[in-house]
Amino acid sequence: MSTRQVGEKVQRREDPRLLTGNGRFVDDLGRGALHAAFVRSPHAHARILDIDIGDAWELEGVEAVYTWEDLPGRVAEPLPVLIPHPALTHPRTGYCLATQEVNHVGEAVVMVVARDRYLAEDACARIRVDYEPLPPVVGIPAAREAARLVHDDVPGNVAATLLQEVGDLESAMAAAPHRLTLDLAVERSASTPLEGRGVLARWDTDDGSLRLYSSTQTSTGLRAAVAAKLGLPLAKVEVVTPDVGGGFGVKIVHPWPEEVLVPWAARVLGHDVKWTEDRREHFVSAAHERGQLQEVTVGFDDEGHLLALDVRFWHDNGAYTPYGIIVPIITATQLLGPYKPGAYRVEFWSLYTNTVLVTPYRGAGRPQGCFAMERTMDAIAARLGLDRAEVRSRNFIQPEEMPYDQGLMFQDGRPLKYDSGDFPASLAALKALVGWEDFEGYRAEAERAGRRVGLGIGCYVEGTGVGPYEGGHVHVETDGRVNVATGLTTQGQGHQTVLAQVVADELGVRLEDVHVTTGDTRAMPYAVGTFASRGAVMSGNAVALAARVVRAKALRIAADALEVSPDDLEIADGVVSVRGAPGTAVDLGTVAVLANPLRYAFDTAAQAATQFAGTFDPQRPPVAEDDEPGLEGRDFYSPTQATFANGMHAAVVETDPVTAEVRILRYCVVHDCGVMVNPMIVEGQVHGGVAQGVGGALYERMVYDEGGQLLNASFMDFLMPYASEVPHVETDHLETPSPLNPLGLKGAGEAGTIPVSAVIASAIEDAEGIPIRSMPISPPELWALRQQHAAG
Numbered sequence: 001m002s003t004r005q006v007g008e009k010v011q012r013r014e015d016p017r018l019l020t021g022n023g024r025f026v027d028d029l030g031r032g033a034l035h036a037a038f039v040r041s042p043h044a045h046a047r048i049l050d051i052d053i054g055d056a057w058e059l060e061g062v063e064a065v066y067t068w069e070d071l072p073g074r075v076a077e078p079l080p081v082l083i084p085h086p087a088l089t090h091p092r093t094g095y096c097l098a099t100q101e102v103n104h105v106g107e108a109v110v111m112v113v114a115r116d117r118y119l120a121e122d123a124c125a126r127i128r129v130d131y132e133p134l135p136p137v138v139g140i141p142a143a144r145e146a147a148r149l150v151h152d153d154v155p156g157n158v159a160a161t162l163l164q165e166v167g168d169l170e171s172a173m174a175a176a177p178h179r180l181t182l183d184l185a186v187e188r189s190a191s192t193p194l195e196g197r198g199v200l201a202r203w204d205t206d207d208g209s210l211r212l213y214s215s216t217q218t219s220t221g222l223r224a225a226v227a228a229k230l231g232l233p234l235a236k237v238e239v240v241t242p243d244v245g246g247g248f249g250v251k252i253v254h255p256w257p258e259e260v261l262v263p264w265a266a267r268v269l270g271h272d273v274k275w276t277e278d279r280r281e282h283f284v285s286a287a288h289e290r291g292q293l294q295e296v297t298v299g300f301d302d303e304g305h306l307l308a309l310d311v312r313f314w315h316d317n318g319a320y321t322p323y324g325i326i327v328p329i330i331t332a333t334q335l336l337g338p339y340k341p342g343a344y345r346v347e348f349w350s351l352y353t354n355t356v357l358v359t360p361y362r363g364a365g366r367p368q369g370c371f372a373m374e375r376t377m378d379a380i381a382a383r384l385g386l387d388r389a390e391v392r393s394r395n396f397i398q399p400e401e402m403p404y405d406q407g408l409m410f411q412d413g414r415p416l417k418y419d420s421g422d423f424p425a426s427l428a429a430l431k432a433l434v435g436w437e438d439f440e441g442y443r444a445e446a447e448r449a450g451r452r453v454g455l456g457i458g459c460y461v462e463g464t465g466v467g468p469y470e471g472g473h474v475h476v477e478t479d480g481r482v483n484v485a486t487g488l489t490t491q492g493q494g495h496q497t498v499l500a501q502v503v504a505d506e507l508g509v510r511l512e513d514v515h516v517t518t519g520d521t522r523a524m525p526y527a528v529g530t531f532a533s534r535g536a537v538m539s540g541n542a543v544a545l546a547a548r549v550v551r552a553k554a555l556r557i558a559a560d561a562l563e564v565s566p567d568d569l570e571i572a573d574g575v576v577s578v579r580g581a582p583g584t585a586v587d588l589g590t591v592a593v594l595a596n597p598l599r600y601a602f603d604t605a606a607q608a609a610t611q612f613a614g615t616f617d618p619q620r621p622p623v624a625e626d627d628e629p630g631l632e633g634r635d636f637y638s639p640t641q642a643t644f645a646n647g648m649h650a651a652v653v654e655t656d657p658v659t660a661e662v663r664i665l666r667y668c669v670v671h672d673c674g675v676m677v678n679p680m681i682v683e684g685q686v687h688g689g690v691a692q693g694v695g696g697a698l699y700e701r702m703v704y705d706e707g708g709q710l711l712n713a714s715f716m717d718f719l720m721p722y723a724s725e726v727p728h729v730e731t732d733h734l735e736t737p738s739p740l741n742p743l744g745l746k747g748a749g750e751a752g753t754i755p756v757s758a759v760i761a762s763a764i765e766d767a768e769g770i771p772i773r774s775m776p777i778s779p780p781e782l783w784a785l786r787q788q789h790a791a792g
């Protein structure tokens, strides 16, 4: 009997290959390719007066040097805004190579193509660009002040401003018995995947076609963007994503300038060209996120019920807006988490600064929103002297109120409507896991030993599984192997394992017989990509639906061959048999043979099938006249709205009374992403997310000086948590199935990251008795807060 795979902690099948060094990343490909390198702006804001290529050409092995002037047609036009929005009144994007102005350190100005990267870099060093430096705008306060402008024609540096309001905020706030205002700050950070961006372009001169190998998160989006820029028919462009060493959001942008320039150069030079981003390039020319200043005013009653919530925030969107204003919109709409806010008004300003542009990074605006909401919850509890968990629970949306419409517009333009979730149950599980009620005893004991400990909590809700669609193609080979293709790209999430689990169950085959391809436009040209925790929901359901198509066909063919009704058949371990009569059976490989009326004499599988069927007739049509040959099927899943996952985290920290160092003693997670396909992978995702969140809470920030130079643009200086700083994560799961999709799934990939800053802030505040209003917090900062607090 086959076991059910969905719900099993199946080991990731991609790991042995990756752990033994047999992964194949973009940089492992393209032997013999020419290499690109870029001259990048050393100024945050400057006019380009002149570019002197000098003797860069004279180095033997240098094949090309390009400036903007060399670029033709659409390659020379500005890069697209991927997600326009009516509120984005002043969209600005850069060019593949800067024209007259540069707007952040790291912006590409000249491209060199050479025999190898060393030569290309040497040639870059010989090129002189004459700049007229302009005053830069660095940081949100400078952008708000607008004494200087990033783009001359963008007044106040405001790319977009958006206000949403639910209920009568003014009256509710005026009538509230208590009011509080909090000024909060979240600093810039970045995802910094171990593998940076990379692209290898292979131009086929005879065919006029292009194949790109890329570490992109969206192979179809990149394909469409590059085809449009290069004026190629879509059919002449293929994008393949080999193994990818992390993306975390930064690789969603398409196209990056380099992804247009490299294939363009390959076409012009008639030679393979590749570019592999180095670490410094990643810091200064990819994307950052998180930076926000927030002002929250809340009105509440004596029991801590929210009556009115007024949030204003200023979002640092960097120099350009290729990804629109999706990040601040997510902050604005999803900060409400599991709570009913009473009347709610949120307004934001998305501001240009002369810094690296900002695009979604794991959590995408939610960590900042969660920080605002959860700091507010703790502040209410402190004001009223109530238990922090109790204040939260009093404001929860109850399970019987689901589906619950928050009255806001989600980032996809649809109403923000929670489909399901049991927040009281999540909180009860979290309190049990961390030992909430016993903590004061533990604190007293710690205090007796001269230790300072604190307990923190944070709750969030995350819209996952956004559309518009994802597809699945399932093909049973004549030897019974099952090939599955979906357009999702994979950066380390374990899709090959998880999607195989789904198909194994739906089709009734052994897990080891299922092989999954992701992110290859040749295998699945219709796809959207991997971001916003959508893979499980979108591709999971798509491959399930496709497998059901194949299953129905297999049953029809087998029923015909076995001369029984399809209703009498079952499929297990790749064998279709008559229920109750396992001897009357046919394996799926044979069914695949029978599905194709053309049988070659040398095809032994076909011969065997013929003997089995006993009625071989070369003229015989395949089962039904309107069927297609082959045992394969394709289907698409397209949801009506996002499905909402939730989670609650708690942490116990210890702060050093002398050095102000913060140690995380315990980290507990209760997580609800609906039905879990693979609980082990979900836990891994949550653990990874928490690790990234710990970085955001205690270590990671982009340190810009006044001139717009990024001072910590290397792993020597950019602090990230190592294994020694990441706590053991204790995890408990709830499974509230989504009513919206056939498998009942919700997303999980970003969840771990979202509340961590809020939770750690809550715990430090609890340990120190000092309000924590900004993240990350370093020991010197905590030490300074202590001094200020002591000074009153």
Ligand code: MCN
Pocket: 193, 245, 246, 247, 248, 249, 361, 362, 363, 491, 492, 493, 494, 495, 498, 499, 530, 531, 532, 533, 534, 535, 536, 537, 673, 674, 675, 676, 677, 678, 679, 681, 682, 685, 688, 745, 746, 747, 748, 749, 750
């Ligand atoms: N899963 C599951 N059951 C569920 C939900 C998820 O078994 N109910 C599994 C999925 O099948 C998938 C993984 O958990 O293998 C994450 O699923 P999902 O939440 O659907 O997220 P995506 O597949 O869309 O991946 C994107 C998500 C995002 S948005 C970021 S950012 C992120 C993340 O995944 N980037 C990652 N996790 C990452 N993990 C790695 N190793 N590298 C990245 O770049």
